[in-house]
Amino acid sequence: MKKKTIRDVDLRGKRVLLRVDYNVQVSDGRIVDDLRLVESLPTIRALREAGACIVLISHRGRPKGVTPELTNAPVARHLTQLLGVPVQTASDCIGPEIEAQTRTMQPGDILMLENVRFHDEEEENDEAFSLALSKLGDVYVNDAFGTAHRAHASTVGVTKHLPAYAGLLMEREVDYLSRVTENPDRPFGIVLGGSKVSDKIGILENLVANADVICIGGAIANTFLKARGIDVADSLVENEGLAGARYIMALAEHQQRPQIVLPSDVVAAFGDAAEGHVRTVSVAQIPVNWRVLDIGEGTIHAFATALQPMRTVVWNGPVGLFERPPFDQGSLAVARIVGQLSATTVVGGGETVAVVRRAGIADRISHISTGGGASLAMLQGETLPAVDALLDA
Numbered sequence: 001m002k003k004k005t006i007r008d009v010d011l012r013g014k015r016v017l018l019r020v021d022y023n024v025q026v027s028d029g030r031i032v033d034d035l036r037l038v039e040s041l042p043t044i045r046a047l048r049e050a051g052a053c054i055v056l057i058s059h060r061g062r063p064k065g066v067t068p069e070l071t072n073a074p075v076a077r078h079l080t081q082l083l084g085v086p087v088q089t090a091s092d093c094i095g096p097e098i099e100a101q102t103r104t105m106q107p108g109d110i111l112m113l114e115n116v117r118f119h120d121e122e123e124e125n126d127e128a129f130s131l132a133l134s135k136l137g138d139v140y141v142n143d144a145f146g147t148a149h150r151a152h153a154s155t156v157g158v159t160k161h162l163p164a165y166a167g168l169l170m171e172r173e174v175d176y177l178s179r180v181t182e183n184p185d186r187p188f189g190i191v192l193g194g195s196k197v198s199d200k201i202g203i204l205e206n207l208v209a210n211a212d213v214i215c216i217g218g219a220i221a222n223t224f225l226k227a228r229g230i231d232v233a234d235s236l237v238e239n240e241g242l243a244g245a246r247y248i249m250a251l252a253e254h255q256q257r258p259q260i261v262l263p264s265d266v267v268a269a270f271g272d273a274a275e276g277h278v279r280t281v282s283v284a285q286i287p288v289n290w291r292v293l294d295i296g297e298g299t300i301h302a303f304a305t306a307l308q309p310m311r312t313v314v315w316n317g318p319v320g321l322f323e324r325p326p327f328d329q330g331s332l333a334v335a336r337i338v339g340q341l342s343a344t345t346v347v348g349g350g351e352t353v354a355v356v357r358r359a360g361i362a363d364r365i366s367h368i369s370t371g372g373g374a375s376l377a378m379l380q381g382e383t384l385p386a387v388d389a390l391l392d393a
Helices: 035-049 073-083 097-104 127-134 168-182 195-205 218-227 239-255 297-307 330-341 350-358 374-381
Strands: 015-019 055-059 111-114 139-141 164-166 190-192 214-218 259-261 263-271 279-284 292-295 314-315 342-348
Touching: 015 035, 035 055, 035 073, 035 168, 035 239, 073 111, 073 330, 164 168, 168 314, 168 342, 168 374, 190 195, 190 297, 195 218, 195 239, 195 314, 195 374, 214 218, 214 297, 218 239, 218 292, 239 259, 259 297, 292 297, 292 330, 297 330, 314 330, 314 374, 330 342, 330 350, 342 374
Parallel strands: 015 055, 015 139, 055 111, 139 164, 190 214, 190 314, 214 259, 314 342
Antiparallel strands: 263 279, 263 292
């Protein structure tokens, strides 16, 4: 981390405007998955121990103006349970009334501002809105890695008005993802899944020079298979990604590395995948009008063999239609493989994190990234505006 962190500043008695990423799903007033909240706890506790007053700022969803179902109130209630201390709420995220509320806070107090995206000026990175936000704190801390690829008022604009530092989660995310993209401990393996080749070509182009093994599953494997001349029947294919897939495979062949492992067998389905309409077949024998929805046992074994010697492994994207059994078995098997490796393992992307947690191996992963778009951007070699805006170390 080449930026200053909360370790580099005296925060006693200061109002810390802490940007967090609490963009979580709420159902019947309850948080569906609290990973992002849990991962922010070390920073919040460190700030409380330092004697700071903590003003939390976050967005939820994509509201059109004030949208009651996207209020931050349920998040504040859940955070109260996690911390064991009260988290107060504010009726808005800017304005004289909210500013006065922050000035009555005592060291250790926590105040959750209302959804910052209730104001259109947030995503516009509006100067006046950024200034209004800055009046709620003496110091700015960004711990919202999941939004670090966005140049919004609460991630970039506010840093023009307050000294800006990284939180502990931001520091850890950048450290791990920088390590695997810039100087991985080799041999270095990559597992890529998901549906869109266009999302992953940038990762491959950035990391192919360092990678020793690339295992490709999910719908993006269909595009790679078609690029190799294999008929994938009615499977999801991104035709505009065929040229990119051919380029990556040609580059690997020219360099004589990395080894690209594509599915050799797949789980295919016909129609609504009712009983009798699901079978495992060779990629050379996918039936007409059938769709590939998961990787087969032979491919799982090939992935395990290829990944076993790796010292660093990055995984982004499930290797099948994970949300619909029985097409979740390949992704769960890959999770168990990655969890058993004697390697530095980094998992990114919301669906991939869900796979790892459901497989029960989250505690065996070196780093689980909380940022989908931000982790993708770093893996593609892009800079993050919100990180750039922080004070240099």
